[in-house]
Amino acid sequence: MTVNPYSDRIVRGNSLEIAETAIEKKKSLIEPGSHTLLVYDDLIAFREIYSQYSRALLSQNEIVVIGTQYETINGVKNTLRLAGVDDVERHLNEGTLFIVDAQQGYQNVESRGMWKFAMSVLSRAKKEGRQGVTGFGDAGSFFSFEKIEELMHYELSLPQKYEDTITTVCSYHLKDFETLTEAQQQTLLDHHFKSIVVE
Amino acid sequence: MVGLLLSGNNDENFYRNNNSASSSADVILSKQDAGHHTKNTTDDGDKPLARLLIVDDEYDIVQVLKVGLQQNGFLVNAFTNPQQALQSFKSNAESYSLLLSDVRMPGLSGMQLARKVKETNPDVKVVLMTAFEIKDNEFSKVFPSTQVDGFIQKPVRIRELTDKILSIIGQSDGGSDKED
Numbered sequence: 001m002t003v004n005p006y007s008d009r010i011v012r013g014n015s016l017e018i019a020e021t022a023i024e025k026k027k028s029l030i031e032p033g034s035h036t037l038l039v040y041d042d043l044i045a046f047r048e049i050y051s052q053y054s055r056a057l058l059s060q061n062e063i064v065v066i067g068t069q070y071e072t073i074n075g076v077k078n079t080l081r082l083a084g085v086d087d088v089e090r091h092l093n094e095g096t097l098f099i100v101d102a103q104q105g106y107q108n109v110e111s112r113g114m115w116k117f118a119m120s121v122l123s124r125a126k127k128e129g130r131q132g133v134t135g136f137g138d139a140g141s142f143f144s145f146e147k148i149e150e151l152m153h154y155e156l157s158l159p160q161k162y163e164d165t166i167t168t169v170c171s172y173h174l175k176d177f178e179t180l181t182e183a184q185q186q187t188l189l190d191h192h193f194k195s196i197v198v199e
Numbered sequence: 200m201v202g203l204l205l206s207g208n209n210d211e212n213f214y215r216n217n218n219s220a221s222s223s224a225d226v227i228l229s230k231q232d233a234g235h236h237t238k239n240t241t242d243d244g245d246k247p248l249a250r251l252l253i254v255d256d257e258y259d260i261v262q263v264l265k266v267g268l269q270q271n272g273f274l275v276n277a278f279t280n281p282q283q284a285l286q287s288f289k290s291n292a293e294s295y296s297l298l299l300s301d302v303r304m305p306g307l308s309g310m311q312l313a314r315k316v317k318e319t320n321p322d323v324k325v326v327l328m329t330a331f332e333i334k335d336n337e338f339s340k341v342f343p344s345t346q347v348d349g350f351i352q353k354p355v356r357i358r359e360l361t362d363k364i365l366s367i368i369g370q371s372d373g374g375s376d377k378e379d
Contacts, residue, residue: 070256070303072330101331103303144308147342175306 005017015045019052034193051083067102104140132165160193244246247294267357281307292320302329314345
């Protein structure tokens with residue numbers, strides 16, 4: 001894993017190395033309360049990362065929201081089970097884990113749909129005394145619907161650090177990310193608190 | 200692994216894509232499905248029913264679809280990379296009858312691919328498949344000028360898929376069992 005010499009905000013590494021950082025809280029690449037960018041080079045890498053982080057976060061009394069684009073909801077459940085998340089169904093039933101269709105979240109009514117959903121979960125998390133909410137949202141639907149301007153507007157509307165106990169991991173398949181202009185890519189890398197690029 | 204042999208009802212064996220953790224959807228190929236248009240298979244030198252372009256970013260699904268539809272008499276060109284599929288299509292656009300594509304693919308979605316294919320050859324039929332909920336108006340809202348000829352919900356049986364394709368390209372044989 002390499003850290004950009006000019007900034008520790010861009011971390012590059014293979015998916016196993018990155019997924020391993022989920023195990024120890026102090027080594028986590030996903031800072032609590034941050035707006036983080038994740039660029040994954042294939043679906044296997046994304047699975048390794050979201051599943052290991054979900055496992056760790058659930059065990060730390062967090063609520064996890066996974067917005068999936070290229071994998072079915074059942075596929076995500078299976079991935080979590082294989083990654084060792086204890087009793088996925090119980091987490092789903094108790095509302096400590098949400099697996100949603102990111103395309104519906106971002107495109108059904110408005111691009112902030114996922115965000116609003118995460119905020120409603122945060123409100124419940126507070127009432128229940130949870131540590132916080134971490135959301136992984138795949139941005140792929142903005143590309144397939146050719147809504148890049150909306151995507152940029154949405155991303156730039158979110159701060160690098162939240163004043164609340166919510167953490168968002170905006171997740172991009174590399175093949176989608178590469179369709180952005182270099183300037184757009186750089187804007188996104190610069191705007192997030194930390195950017196994790198799987199190589 | 201392309202498939203796992205599962206025991207089904209009525210002695211019917213199903214080959215199901217078993218990469219459950221990595222797969223976004225299943226394709227089901229039964230022994231009875233394969234070759235139900237065997238008189239037209241390309242393997243025995245007969246003229247193919249039609250040439251199909253198949254695109255899905257899941258390798259296993261592409262393989263199962265390719266094998267099943269070839270056995271049912273189609274000439275199939277299959278890709279996991281939609282950009283490569285488009286390049287191949289453009290090099291011989293007139294020879295294809297139908298595009299069968301997954302909807303959700305990174306880099307170039309099935310909807311975008313469909314539009315580019317139709318721009319190159321408007322006569323090509325387009326069938327989109329997805330494991331997610333199908334909302335056909337979602338497509339027409341985003342790409343109103345691109346006509347999609349059919350949607351398929353995954354998982355799908357090869358036999359149903361074959362019949363759907365034949366009906367869309369206008370070669371329905373009026374009964375899928377008559378050659379079994």
